[in-house]
Amino acid sequence: MVVSTEGGDRAGLRERKKQETRAALSWAALRLAVERGLDDVRVEDIAAEAGVSPRTFNNYFSSKGEAIVARHVDRTRGLAAELRAQPASKPLWDAITDATLAQFQVQEGFPVQDGAQEGVPDMWWVTGVRRVLAEPALQGEWFKASAAAEAEIAAAIADRTGTDVTRDLYPLLVARTVGAAVTVAMDHWLHADSPVPITTSLREALRLLAAGLPVP
Amino acid sequence: MVVSTEGGDRAGLRERKKQETRAALSWAALRLAVERGLDDVRVEDIAAEAGVSPRTFNNYFSSKGEAIVARHVDRTRGLAAELRAQPASKPLWDAITDATLAQFQVQEGFPVQDGAQEGVPDMWWVTGVRRVLAEPALQGEWFKASAAAEAEIAAAIADRTGTDVTRDLYPLLVARTVGAAVTVAMDHWLHADSPVPITTSLREALRLLAAGLPVP
DNA sequence: GGTCGAATTTGCGTGATACGCAAAATTTCT
DNA sequence: AGAAATTTTGCGTATCACGCAAATTCGACC
Structure with a gap:
């Protein structure tokens, strides 16, 4: 042994x-x-x-739904860990952006059609996932899972900013907001006609947040 | 009845x-x-x-859960309507703040114990709702309902800002973010030891958002 | 006011699910 | 190896969501 x-x-x-x-x-x-x-x-x-x-x-x-979104939970948990691993000297929003993007660099386990490029999920898979996640029955599970993971992110943010999760609005608000950015970006990615890389939408969304969501 | x-x-x-x-x-x-x-x-x-x-x-x-959160859905739908009713001249974030707060002014239908003040929900009720909403089975329904309502808010924001819900990230991102603020504020209200009025947390959360969530 | 068409309610049946409980199997500890 | 702890499994039960078709209720029009 x-x-x-x-x-x-x-x-x-x-x-x-x-x-x-x-x-x-x-x-x-x-x-x-x-x-x-x-x-x-x-x-x-x-x-x-x-x-x-x-x-x-x-x-x-x-439930079936819980099983399906479990992978998403794990990935978002990874975001919290990644955030903690960021150097303390880096400004919060830079750290958040980098940690978030890091989660989407590695697409572990995606099935790839024979001959397709590694790391580029094929159309069949993307379309299928799109269809499944659009299912109303899964929306609830998705958001519930996100919320659970965001609690961990909030804890990480609280540590980094010296705030208190239970007393201050700030950490949970930031975490939920980042979660919203991820979900919105993924929404766009799933529904977009053209295959825009998700990291583009993600960057844009986080940039808007840190800028106070000014009217365009 | x-x-x-x-x-x-x-x-x-x-x-x-x-x-x-x-x-x-x-x-x-x-x-x-x-x-x-x-x-x-x-x-x-x-x-x-x-x-x-x-x-x-x-x-x-x-489902039972859907029935329970239906009242929340209706209220949030009201937020979208209220937002559309705001004068076009008002800056977006002021309009959002006012529309949101308006939703929490009227606490329709809360049961009031005999002799208690009208409009001031009694402890028994608040505690009970707290317990019910804390139920994991309801978390999913809650967020799902919120997301549905936020789609309407996004439409209202798109109209007001001249953006496109399907093309631009902006309207949905703002809507989800506002939804996050509401949820976070409500979280604090439900879990707070002292009976701080929810509008206070709400104002604070929305202010932070519009300010770009600066590190405190 | 009466009658027809449409929408809603209801009862019934079916397939599926979540979970408690206790026995069997597997892993860990000493 | 043997005992203890943890996990897997089978079984039984209480719910539940929903399709379908009959009965009821509502609205419009004559």
């Missing part, structure tokens, strides 16, 4: 397996929903795809 | 009855949830309370 070689998996095999199962379930949920449409996917199918029992699915997620 | 909320019912009795039923269901859902806790309320109970069949409930709302 090999002792931890690299990044310390402090908790060992058990925790790792749990994360793997979680990821497998979330990924399977999204993939199946893109393929068949959300309500032609049964929890049973997702569980089978991930190699666990249907009952186990509900040990991880309490 | 239930007093109609609007004046000009162009379409006559039919439409009026529909609105009354909708309001009665939404109100019953909230009241029962505050009394017993969300998951000790059955759709059947809500329907009975409103005097319709259980099946009819689902003709209006597709």
